[in-house]
Amino acid sequence: MDKLKKFDxxxxxxxxxxxxxxxxxxxxxxxxxxxxxxxxxxxxxxVSQIVPYALxxxxxxxxxxxxxxxxxxxxxxxxxxILCAKLIIMGCPIWLAILFSLIAGAGIGFINGYxxxxxxxxxxxxxxxxxxxxxxxxxxxxxxxxxxxxAMEDKNVVNAFIWIGNGEILGIPVPxxxxxxxxxxxxxxxxxxxxxxRIYAVGSNEEASRLSGINVTRTxxxxxxxxxxxxTIAGILLAAKLASAQSNAGTGYELEGIAAAVxxxxxxxxxxxxxxxxxxxxxxxxxxxxxxNLLKVNAFIQMIIIGAIIVIGVWYDTKRRNKIKx
Amino acid sequence: MNKLLEMxxxxxxxxxxxxxxxxxxxxxxxxxxxxxxxxGAGKSTLMKILSGVHQASEGTIFIEGNQVYLNGTxxxxxxxxxxxxxxxxxxxxxxxxDNIWLDRQPQKFGLINDRKMHKMTSEILxxxxxxxxxxxxxxxxxxxQQQMVEIAKAISFDSKILxxxxxxxxxxxxxxxxxxxxxxxxxxxxxxxxxISHRLEELSRITDRVSIIRDxxxxxxxxxxxxxxxxxxxLMVGRSLEDKYPKFDRIIGETRLYVKxxxxxKIHIKDFEVKSGEILALAGLMxxxxxxxxxxxxxxxxxxxxxxxLDGQSVNFAEPExxxxxxxxxxxxxxxxxxxxxxxxxxxxxxxxxxxxLTTKGFVSNYKAKENARxxxxxxHIKTPSMYQxxxxxxxGNQQKIVLAKWICNDxxxxxxxxxxxxxxxxxxxxxxxxxNKLSSENVAIIMISSELPEVLGMSDRILVMQGGQIRxxxxxxxxxxxxxxNLAI
Numbered sequence: 001m002d003k004l005k006k007f008d009x010x011x012x013x014x015x016x017x018x019x020x021x022x023x024x025x026x027x028x029x030x031x032x033x034x035x036x037x038x039x040x041x042x043x044x045x046x047v048s049q050i051v052p053y054a055l056x057x058x059x060x061x062x063x064x065x066x067x068x069x070x071x072x073x074x075x076x077x078x079x080x081x082i083l084c085a086k087l088i089i090m091g092c093p094i095w096l097a098i099l100f101s102l103i104a105g106a107g108i109g110f111i112n113g114y115x116x117x118x119x120x121x122x123x124x125x126x127x128x129x130x131x132x133x134x135x136x137x138x139x140x141x142x143x144x145x146x147x148x149x150x151a152m153e154d155k156n157v158v159n160a161f162i163w164i165g166n167g168e169i170l171g172i173p174v175p176x177x178x179x180x181x182x183x184x185x186x187x188x189x190x191x192x193x194x195x196x197x198r199i200y201a202v203g204s205n206e207e208a209s210r211l212s213g214i215n216v217t218r219t220x221x222x223x224x225x226x227x228x229x230x231x232t233i234a235g236i237l238l239a240a241k242l243a244s245a246q247s248n249a250g251t252g253y254e255l256e257g258i259a260a261a262v263x264x265x266x267x268x269x270x271x272x273x274x275x276x277x278x279x280x281x282x283x284x285x286x287x288x289x290x291x292x293n294l295l296k297v298n299a300f301i302q303m304i305i306i307g308a309i310i311v312i313g314v315w316y317d318t319k320r321r322n323k324i325k326x
Numbered sequence: 327m328n329k330l331l332e333m334x335x336x337x338x339x340x341x342x343x344x345x346x347x348x349x350x351x352x353x354x355x356x357x358x359x360x361x362x363x364x365x366g367a368g369k370s371t372l373m374k375i376l377s378g379v380h381q382a383s384e385g386t387i388f389i390e391g392n393q394v395y396l397n398g399t400x401x402x403x404x405x406x407x408x409x410x411x412x413x414x415x416x417x418x419x420x421x422x423x424d425n426i427w428l429d430r431q432p433q434k435f436g437l438i439n440d441r442k443m444h445k446m447t448s449e450i451l452x453x454x455x456x457x458x459x460x461x462x463x464x465x466x467x468x469x470x471q472q473q474m475v476e477i478a479k480a481i482s483f484d485s486k487i488l489x490x491x492x493x494x495x496x497x498x499x500x501x502x503x504x505x506x507x508x509x510x511x512x513x514x515x516x517x518x519x520x521x522i523s524h525r526l527e528e529l530s531r532i533t534d535r536v537s538i539i540r541d542x543x544x545x546x547x548x549x550x551x552x553x554x555x556x557x558x559x560x561l562m563v564g565r566s567l568e569d570k571y572p573k574f575d576r577i578i579g580e581t582r583l584y585v586k587x588x589x590x591x592k593i594h595i596k597d598f599e600v601k602s603g604e605i606l607a608l609a610g611l612m613x614x615x616x617x618x619x620x621x622x623x624x625x626x627x628x629x630x631x632x633x634x635x636l637d638g639q640s641v642n643f644a645e646p647e648x649x650x651x652x653x654x655x656x657x658x659x660x661x662x663x664x665x666x667x668x669x670x671x672x673x674x675x676x677x678x679x680x681x682x683x684l685t686t687k688g689f690v691s692n693y694k695a696k697e698n699a700r701x702x703x704x705x706x707h708i709k710t711p712s713m714y715q716x717x718x719x720x721x722x723g724n725q726q727k728i729v730l731a732k733w734i735c736n737d738x739x740x741x742x743x744x745x746x747x748x749x750x751x752x753x754x755x756x757x758x759x760x761x762x763n764k765l766s767s768e769n770v771a772i773i774m775i776s777s778e779l780p781e782v783l784g785m786s787d788r789i790l791v792m793q794g795g796q797i798r799x800x801x802x803x804x805x806x807x808x809x810x811x812x813n814l815a816i
Contacts, residue, residue, distance in 0.1 A: 193685070193688045193689050194684065196690070197677075200667075200674070201667055201674070201678055204668070207663065208664045208665055211624070211626055211658060211664055212646070213651070214681070271670065272669070
C-alpha cells in the first residue's frame with residue numbers, strides 16, 4: 001500500500017494546478033494593477049460577481065458528473081427571480097415567497113430530470129428545449145416587463161428584500177454567505193454521502209451502476225432537481241440585489257456555469273468533478289474578468305481570453321484522463 | 327519453410343514497468359503460431375510492437391531477412407502486418423466496403439467509385455467463402471461477421487503477417503468453425519499468423535507452433551504436436567496446476583430459487599430451479615438466450631410474465647435494486663461494458679453494490695468502505711498497487727475479482743455468473759473457481775452461464791442446455807459429455 005500516497009499526491013497535484021493558476025492570476029493582477037486588485041473592496045466585488053455563476057455551476061457539476069448537461073439553468077434563474085418578486089408584490093410574505101420559489105424552481109428542475117430519465121431524451125435536447133420554455137414562462141409571469149420591488153409602498157418589505165441581495169453579516173455580503181453555505185452543503189453531499197457515490201458511479205458507468213442496484217433514475221432526478229434549486233437561489237439573490245427581477249435575467253449564464261465546472265476539473269463525459277473545483281473555476285473566471293477590467297483590457301479581448309482558458313482546461317483534463325488505459 | 331519474421335531481443339519499458347524483457351520470436355510462412363501466457367504476461371504488448379502501436383525500447387525486427395523500423399501502425403500496414411484486436415475498429419454506420427477501403431476507396435474523377443469498390447469487396451469476401459452483400463452496414467452484422475470484415479480488411483492490404491488477438495472470445499462453435507476454415511485458407515496462401523487465445527483446447531485445430539511468455543519473458547517455443555495442454559499451462563503459470571478445476575465436494579441442500587415461469591420477447595423459461603450450495607450450469611450457443619434469461623430474472627430487462635420463488639417465498643425481482651436487496655446477484659458477461667466503472671477506484675467498485683450498507687443517515691462511512699475493500703483485496707488476492715488505483719488499470723483477472731468482491735460483500739443468496747472466466751488467464755481462472763466453491767459451501771446457489779464446455783463439465787453439478795430462448799434439456803454433470811450438450815444446444 002506504499003504507492004497509495006503517491007497516487008493521492010497525483011490527485012492533489014491535479015486539483016492544485018487549477019488552484020495554482022488562480023493564485024498566479026491574483027498575484028499577476030496585483031502587480032499589474034499596482035495593488036488595486038487586492039484591495040479588500042475589490043476582492044469582495046469579485047466574489048459578489050461570481051455568486052450567480054458559482055451557484056449555477058454547483059448544480060451543473062452534479063449534472064455533468066451524471067454525464068448530462070443542463071442548458072436551462074439561466075432560464076430557471078430568471079424564473080426564480082421573477083416568481084419570487086411577483087409573489088412579494090402580490091403581498092406574499094418574503095419568506096413564503098422565497099420558499100415557494102425554491103420549491104417551484106426545484107420542481108422545474110425535476111421536469112428536466114423527468115424528461116431525461118423517464119422519456120429518455122438526451123439531456124442536451126431536453127434542456128435546450130426547456131431553456132426556451134422556461135424563459136417563455138418567465139416572460140409570461142413578468143408580463144414581459146421587469147418586476148420592481150422598489151416601487152412597493154411598504155418600505156419595510158422593500159428594505160428586507162434588498163438586504164438579502166445587498167446586506168452584510170460581519171462585513172460579508174449576504175449573497176456570498178449563502179453561496180458558501182450552499183457550496184459546503186452540496187460539497188459534502190457529493191463527497192461524503194451515499195448519494196454522492198451513486199452520482200459518480202452513474203456517470204462512470206450507468207449500466208454497471210444499474211446492475212449493481214443503484215437507482216439510476218432517482219440519482220439523475222435528484223441531480224436535475226438540485227440544479228433547479230441552485231439556479232433559483234441565484235435568481236432570487238440577483239433580483240434582491242437589483243431590487244427588481246428582470247425577465248431576461250440569467251440569459252447566457254448556463255455557459256458561465258458550465259465553464260466554471262469545467263475549468264474546475266469536472267468532466268463533460270461524466271464521473272469526475274468536485275464542488276471545490278467548481279468554486280475555483282468560478283473564481284478563475286471572476287478574477288480574470290475583474291483583473292482585465294482594471295487593466296482596461298477591451299471586453300472583446302476578455303472574451304477571447306476566457307474562451308481560450310476553457311479550451312485549454314478541457315484539453316488538459318482530457319490529456320490527464322487518457323493516461324488511464326481502458 | 328521460409329522465415330517470414332523475426333523479432334530479436336525485444337525489450338519494452340513502460341514508465342515503472344518492464345513489460346517485455348529480451349523476447350525473441352519468429353514466424354514462418356503459412357504458419358499459425360500460438361502465443362500463450364497469462365494476462366499481463368506481455369503478449370499484447372509484443373503484438374502491439376509488431377503492429378507499430380508501441381515502439382520497442384530495445385531489439386530489432388526483421389521481415390524476410392530485412393531489418394525494419396515500425397514507427398506507427400501505418401508503416402506496419404505498409405509492410406504487410408495487420409492486427410485484429412479483440413475490440414474491433416470498425417465504423418458501425420458505414421458499409422462493409424467503406425470499412426475495408428476506408429480512406430483509400432477507388433476513385434473516378436475525384437469521386438468514390440462505389441461500383442468498383444463493392445466489386446473489389448465481393449472478390450475478397452468470396453475468397454474467404456463468405457456471402458454477404460458488401461453494401462450492408464457493419465452495425466447489421468453479427469460479431470462473427472464483423473470479425474470477417476476485419477480479416478477481409480487485412481487481406482485487402484495484402485498482409486503477409488496477421489495477428490489475431492482472442493478471435494474466438496465472442497463466437498459460437500459454428501462461427502469458430504468457419505473462422506478456422508478462413509484461417510486454414512490464409513495458411514495455404516502463405517500468410518503467417520500469430521494467434522492469441524485463452525481457449526487452449528481450440529489451438530490443436532490450427533496451430534503449428536506455440537510460444538509461451540510469462541511475466542514479460544520468453545519461456546519456450548514448441549511444436550504444438552509435441553506438447554500437451556497441461557504442459558503449456560504449466561509453462562504459462564510457472565507451476566503445474568494439478569487440475570484446471572479445483573476438486574470440491576459440494577453439499578447440495580434445499581431449493582433456493584424456483585422460477586415457475588418467466589417470459590419476454592426473447593425467452594420463455596418454465597420450472598427452473600437451483601438449490602442451495604449447487605452450481606447449475608447454463609450451456610448453449612451464443613444466441614440461445616442465456617444472458618437474456620439472466621437479465622430478465624435479475625430485473626435488468628422487462629418481462630411479460632415473471633413468477634419467481636426465493637426460499638419458499640414469492641418474490642418480485644422488478645429492478646436490479648430490488649433483486650439485490652432480496653439476495654440475487656448478477657455478474658455480467660462483459661465486465662468492461664456493464665460490470666465495472668473503469669475510471670473509479672478499486673475501493674469504489676468493490677463497494678458499488680454495497681453503498682446502503684456503508685451509509686448511516688445518508689453519509690458513507692469512509693472507515694467501513696476502506697475496511698471492506700481491504701478485506702476483499704486481501705481475501706481474494708486482488709493484485710493492485712492500492713485500493714485507490716483505478717479499476718481500468720488492472721488486468722482482466724483482477725478486474726473480474728473486483729466484480730466478484732462486489733457481490734460477495736453483499737449478503738447474496740443466489741448468484742448468476744455470466745461467463746465467469748472470459749478473457750482471464752489460467753491462474754486467475756483457478757482462483758475464480760475456488761471462490762465459486764467457497765460461495766457454494768456458504769449455501770449460495772450459483773447459476774453459471776458458460777460457453778466453455780470443459781468449464782461447464784468441470785465446475786457444475788447439473789447442466790441445463792438452452793436453445794432459442796428455452797430450456798432444451800437437463801444433464802447430470804457426472805455422466806454428461808460435450809457431445810450430449812452440443813446435441814441439445816444445436
